[in-house]
Amino acid sequence: MNEKEIFERIKQGDEKALEFLYKKYYRMMTKLVITNSGTEEEARDIYQDALIVFWQKATSGNLVLTSKISTYIYSICQNLWRKELDRKKRLSNEEKDTAVALDMDTAEKEKIIARCIDQLGETCKKVLMYYYFEEMSMQDIADKLGFANTDTAKTKKYKCKKKLDDLVKAQYSEQDFLD
């Protein structure tokens, strides 16, 4: 596949193209982190995060690529790793404890939401993910999931979102989610 074909497939949400890119640039991207005081595990995480950023921008139609795909992803990796190094440097022991205390509350709420999302059916999850992460249009969602038309997709999304809302609200009272 050439660059143009890969990018077109990525924009259409073709996960096979994403896999292809992952394997193709794995060594190049992880080397960046490893040669800058990172472990391979950190390198893999950074690369995956960068690739997913690229994926989300491309699928949502918010990316006009003016360089090679590898150049773009490489620059994301650089930024992410730089931020991570800064974060590690900044956090003193005292700051770490405070951050952990605050994070536990948020983490607990996130877990509840994640559990509720897991309770949705596969189609519901796909619809919501394509809508809220890939920011696909209803037409694209209908095409990808085989719905009859955009109205069907819209109704499905509404029902799935409503179900998720109800599941989350049932777990805790609304007060628990107010800031």
Next chain:
Amino acid sequence: MATERDLELLDDYLTNRLNAQDRVAFETKLEADPDLKSEYNLQQRLVKGIQSARVAELKGMLNNIPVAPVGTGGSALIGKLAAGTFVVGAVIIGIYLYNNRGEETQTTQQVETPVQQPEQNATEPNAQTETDSTPEEKRQDVAAQPENTNAASKPEVTTTVPQEDSEVVAERTPIKVYDPNEEAEGDKSEDAAEPVSTEARPAGAAIIVEVDKTNKKYNFHYQFRGGRLYLYGPFEKPLYEILEFFGADDKRTTFLYYKEGYYLLKEDGTEKIKALTPITDAVLIQKLTEYRKK
């Protein structure tokens, strides 16, 4: 109290689907309505949760992809040294063996010019470093765009002409490809290949075929792009065949055989995706069927 319309706007706001003007108006409303603000906070967490779930799903998929470990700087250096030593050793051994080779010199020359000396290749298969294709197919390999390595790595390539000796290929009755429009008046639906002389020869090398079964927009189409043929639709490998014919001027005519139907694949120099239209001309169908049976 948040209305249904407010909740719709909230959803659009959270997913960046509002234009600038509506966005500002909504933000003003958000600040003025505590109930709506509460709902916004909840919905914001839900949207973040959905996004996180998708990220986790994608990361899980990527984690399952096998990749070779990169290794640390130190081990990489040792690895490079070892690899370098091995390569140098292999080169030295190769030079030594080469200098001591006597009777194999002639074989080396044959390998370099396989097309011109097919008989020698046939009698000394050990010298063959290329694939074991016949000279006829070698010439067509050179003529056709895709390389052998590409063909080998593409599982979707379908070769309809079995591997045969050049003598058998020459004995085949050449098929005449003609334009059905010459017989049918005003029939524009089959603007098929230009008339080809009776010397049309079937191709041994196949064009590289790629099948896309997931495209929702194109589900029974084809496209020539980058020297390859793309089929859009549920084309399973055993169920379709590609038939290629070359005329006297080396112009290629390609047909698709699928589920007992024949389809002309027109190459007009554009990369336009075209719908597959079945051939209805009975004579042409018969000729193609006869060729396939052979």
